[in-house]
Amino acid sequence: MRFAPAAAAGAVGVLALSLGWAFAAHLFAPKAPAPIDPAAIVALQNTVFTQAEARPGFAPPESVPVKLQRGETLEGAVQRAGVAPAEAHLAVEMLAKAMDTVHIKAGMLIDAAIAKPRSAPSSVQGGEARLIGLSLRTGPASAITLSRTFDGALRLRQLDEKIRDETAVADGAIEGSLYESAEHIGATPAITAEVVKLFAHKLDFQRDIQPGDAFKLIFDRKVTEAGRTIEAGALQYAELHGVKFYRFQRGSDVEYFDEFGKNIKGFLLRTPVDGAHITSLFGMRKHPVLGYTRAHQGIDFGAGTGTPILAAGDGVVLEARPWGGYGNWLRIRHSGGWDTGYGHISRYAQGVHAGTHVRQGQVVAYVGATGLATGPHLHYEVWQNGQRVNPIGAKVPQGTVLAGGDLARFKDQKARIDALLDGKTRALASADVHPVSLRR
Numbered sequence: 001m002r003f004a005p006a007a008a009a010g011a012v013g014v015l016a017l018s019l020g021w022a023f024a025a026h027l028f029a030p031k032a033p034a035p036i037d038p039a040a041i042v043a044l045q046n047t048v049f050t051q052a053e054a055r056p057g058f059a060p061p062e063s064v065p066v067k068l069q070r071g072e073t074l075e076g077a078v079q080r081a082g083v084a085p086a087e088a089h090l091a092v093e094m095l096a097k098a099m100d101t102v103h104i105k106a107g108m109l110i111d112a113a114i115a116k117p118r119s120a121p122s123s124v125q126g127g128e129a130r131l132i133g134l135s136l137r138t139g140p141a142s143a144i145t146l147s148r149t150f151d152g153a154l155r156l157r158q159l160d161e162k163i164r165d166e167t168a169v170a171d172g173a174i175e176g177s178l179y180e181s182a183e184h185i186g187a188t189p190a191i192t193a194e195v196v197k198l199f200a201h202k203l204d205f206q207r208d209i210q211p212g213d214a215f216k217l218i219f220d221r222k223v224t225e226a227g228r229t230i231e232a233g234a235l236q237y238a239e240l241h242g243v244k245f246y247r248f249q250r251g252s253d254v255e256y257f258d259e260f261g262k263n264i265k266g267f268l269l270r271t272p273v274d275g276a277h278i279t280s281l282f283g284m285r286k287h288p289v290l291g292y293t294r295a296h297q298g299i300d301f302g303a304g305t306g307t308p309i310l311a312a313g314d315g316v317v318l319e320a321r322p323w324g325g326y327g328n329w330l331r332i333r334h335s336g337g338w339d340t341g342y343g344h345i346s347r348y349a350q351g352v353h354a355g356t357h358v359r360q361g362q363v364v365a366y367v368g369a370t371g372l373a374t375g376p377h378l379h380y381e382v383w384q385n386g387q388r389v390n391p392i393g394a395k396v397p398q399g400t401v402l403a404g405g406d407l408a409r410f411k412d413q414k415a416r417i418d419a420l421l422d423g424k425t426r427a428l429a430s431a432d433v434h435p436v437s438l439r440r
Contacts, residue, residue, distance in 0.1 A: 058115035058116065059116050059117075062113070062114065063111055063112070063113055067108070067109050068108040081112040082116070083128065083129055083131045084129075091131055091146055095146065098156060131146075132147070133145060133146050143158075162224070165220070165221075166220075167219070168217075169423075170216070170219075171214065171216045172215060174209060178192060178195070178215075181215070182195065187229070187232065188221075188229055188232040190232055194235045195238050196274050197361050198245050199243065199245075200269045203243065213240065215239060216237070216239040216240075218238075218417060219235045219236055234254075238256075244258060246259070246414050248410045248413055259414065261401055261411075262401045265360065267396040268313045268382065269360065270391075272309055272378070273307055276378065277301065278299055278302075279301065282390040283295070283296060284296070298380050298388070299380055299392065300378065300379050301380060302375075302376075303367045303378060304376055305367055306346060306367065307366065307376075308363040308367075309330075312332070312340045313338070314358070315333050315334040315357075315358060316356065317332055317355060317356040317357075318331045318332060318333045320348055320353050321354075323343075323371075324371065325371045326344065326371050327343060327368065327372075328344070328346070328365075328370045329342070330343075330364060338384055342365055342381075343371065343378070343379035344371050344373045344378065344379050345366060345378070346367060346369070347366050347368070349366070352365065382394050
């Protein structure tokens, strides 16, 4: 049963009610109904909907999605679909047999299947739409539906999907943001956040990534029968713009390495703000507030107020204080004579102050517009042995390389991942179809 899109949930209600009208004698026989096959429902829903037999005075049923508003009752939400108060009350009474209809959260999506009166509303008492069925999700893999039987009564049905563990091998192309694109192939926001953190070591998301760029992900997940991800596990592999990362665990530490066993964790992140774009480069420029030309000794990333700022590398907070035109300023000291600085921040992350040890990728502050700033952005600086250097192109130390037993175990892990990728490639070739049709 595919519940992920709201339309699918609505289709269940429409399907159940439509089958009730058109094929009532078969579907609602006295014996217990056979389990509903999810694939069969997906295949038949459109056909059954279009062929549903309309009751006298009513048009064929249609799906009406309704989102529960703050402070609204479930009965009130059903009425907003156009259903008469008495029918809405009856529907909620029946739903109460299978769920708590009082303590429900705003935002719950209800898909009501209703039949509207035809052009002569006088032929229908009151002229209200008739509730044919409705469906709503009650859990990650469960839902409840109401549908009309052949005699006009409402029937309650609880539907549950089986959940299985699997390793998903998915590929896609950048369309809009990476988060949106990854969601299309089944990745959760948590998985995508991990991908962004990894590629921040190697790629500038503003300049290096273009629409249409292909990417591949392999991740563990819990998935419903219909293929909808309800919980994601570990990210096993990520590939974007020709850069490949493999997950490898050494003891209790989980790290990512390139195809040659080199740790992808560079000394400093290239982009300390997820999804930000560069608005000003390192070098001479006309100051937007002061109005005269002077050296701009860092780069600016445009981002909204409150956007998390990430520590560019492991280190110790040297300064966390207001500093002139920089506004709220943060400076982190890394090893080897390297420092990074962050200006115009709105506030510091909890527990961040001078002397705090931080890890690369840790949220240390939030974007703001303090000091001499015309709008919210991050001013980011890199210092080498006390001198500011251009963050773009700075020759910072690279990651470590696996050797010995660790390298041998990594190669085994890499071979397993490569086999998964090769298996999907061969499946696509044998099917002779575009990859989109096999995305998971």
